[in-house]
Amino acid sequence: MPKRVLLGLLLACGLAAPALAQEPKTGGVINAVIQPEPPGLMLALVQNGPTQMVSGNIFEGLLRYSPKLEPQPELAESWSVSADAKTYTFKLRKGVTWHDGKPFTAADVLFSIEMLKQTHARARTNLAQVDKVEAPDDYTVVFTLKQPFGPFLGIFEVGSMPMVPKHLYEGTDWKTNPYNNAPVGTGPFMFKEWQKGSFIRLVKNPNYYEKGKPYLDEIYWQIIPDAAARSVAYETGKVDVLPGGSVENFDVPRLSKLKDTCVTGAGWEFFSPLAWLWLNNRQGPLADKRVRQAVMYAIDRDFAKDVIWNGLGKVATGPSASTIKYYTDDVKKYPYDPAKAKALLKEAGYKGEKIRLLPLAYGETWQRWGEAVKQNLQDVGMNIETIATDVAGGNQKIGDWDYDIAFTYLYQYGDPALGVGRNYISSNIAKGQVFNNVEGYSNPEIDKLFADGAVATPDSKRKEIYEKAQKILVEDVPVAWMLELQFPTITRCKVKNLITTAIGVNDGFKDAWLDK
């Protein structure tokens, strides 16, 4: 064979190889870290992060969302919206079965909605606008709303509205139903085994409705309580996937540099975690807007991002994260400016009254951030006292309004009506609530804007309303927005296609495959 032809063939093979490598391969086992151990796997009853992460493989919702938050089919294969934006009709996928072989139908959807209204705090709120739900046939579900609700198509992902098997839960005591410990869903993986404190094992659903999927045979979720030990487990090859937030942030750069390691920040677009400081607007110096603005100027948020969070994340500009709908950065800016902060404090007549700061007890990174913020505030002359608590104790203090400044971070769920307004509208002020309007901010104009924004049509009208709301809030500083957090997912590079939607690892491993 002439040399040139051989070279050509080799080149052709070489060029073709990457393309071939992208063809999904079937088989293999993935070891992933889950932290902390989920309290249960029945997603309709338990909705904390780890439960969603594991159970997103077992259960499914009617829709999924692309990284741009566009709805995609899952258990519903199509949907339509009436002209008055009050009737949503979902056509369900045919041929879907629960893991026990029974068919999934519209009756399951109706039952799930009734159950979730009682067991799922967020679903309850999301469904408040629904007047009735009907199933004209086995594969059609019709939602009729009381009034148009802009973000309605955004409430159907698996964590927000998981589908529950009616035949296993109807007429039972949900709390003690035996299927809570051996959950049955429609998802790509089936529950197999849970050795408490050690691991959770899921196996491939051979009857999954998407032919050929899932590609993996098994998933082991390893339970490793200590953050340093989780890093070591990855380093020593015992686990292949570290979902976002499972190792301390300061370990991320080191682990990212390991051989055959890939890192992505994708898969958090729906949650868009935003960190801020609750500022108690009711009492003390922080009742004065100028003092709250001084807090914004006093804190070096770039330092926090670059040093404490190792360059991960983005400095927040206001109440909305830049990844959710109707975000605008055309708002008042608060650069790091201690001199301006001092001037504002002086103007407000601050006389060194004690201000209590509650850091978040979520580990080392948050502790360091608490120290840095304390230092920043002290530098401009604020008298800061740090109050140390654990998470439950901190929540109680915040819920009882017994704080001056407190760290938090909350999810935004893709739309201001779902995850932003709740923290600023005055009807959400109530003692004992932890994640709503605990700062006590009350502004009738903001109340009206968020009320109008939720029901306004068309989209351009919503945009206008929410942009106005952002401007007013940033001027008033009811809370001090810090960072849009980023929790990178670290994997071996052989793990392909793990994150394909806006909820990332929480959406199950149905597209993931191993390039062995």
Add this chain to the structure above:
Amino acid sequence: MLSFVAQRVLKGVIVLLAIVVLNFFLIRLAPGDPAVVMAGEAGASDQVFVKQLREKFGLDKPLPEQLLIYVKGVVSLDLGFSFRQQAPVTKLIGERLPATLLLTLTAFAISLILGVLFGTFAARFAGTFLDTAITVFALIFYAMPIFWVALMGILLFSVTVDWLPSFGYETVGANLTGLSHAVDVAKHLIMPAMTLGLFFMATYTRMTRASMLEVKRLDFVKTARAKGLSDAVIQRRHVLRNALLPVVTLAGVHSGTLIGGAVITETVFAWPGIGRLMYDALLQRDYNLLLGVFVICSAMVLIFNLITDLVYRLVDPRIEFAS
């Protein structure tokens, strides 16, 4: 002896009940509401939902009524229902107890055997280099925080030389059985058991050494020497046996607390025991689970104290049981 045991058991039950009542109120003194924690985890917390949770788990009832329900349950060996894990507490503890017992009893055996052995050598060669070396070795492990020893162990034996696994109870997914499974568990056990055992070893070493040196000075040892007994026999049969009493007392106290004391070791090595279960329950204000673990730990202390009293009799025949 039987009446002694019966008396101690009866007293133990009363003490246990007192502990239950005390713990019941102590836990509730800590700020934090389990319903709020759970609602928070759900990503929202409207008051209706929190109220529903409180009703569901009986947290809305007056405290004395909650206590009565709980004590009634304990008497019938029902430790209640875990709010958060949605499972009976006895089941949750039952799943974890074997692992904790394996870890703590192995650590206990390591600390006691090595401690008494090193203490005996140190006393035998008191004032020499060996004595100093043993004392320093023991004190190093006593002085270093457990979590740090554990992390250094992982760094050396798992990361650097890769001899031992860094976490867990067994190799997940290996599906080993029989002897190979036992060897696998043993490999996982070495580091956590040594970490915990070496910490307690120091006290036994020091205690044995001091006690033996004291006994060695007593008249009956001189008599034994005068009788012409060999040094080894004197050390083993006369000195060590008499010197062991304070060590047994200490071991009795330690053995009961080993279960609670394994929290850090279990956390660092991801050992699926009840120490970690207790810690999580505390953070989540999972009252029933926390109380359940406390009840089991308290019962362990009482049982081990009883065993200690019985062992006294074996070690020193002069001790008689007061009936």
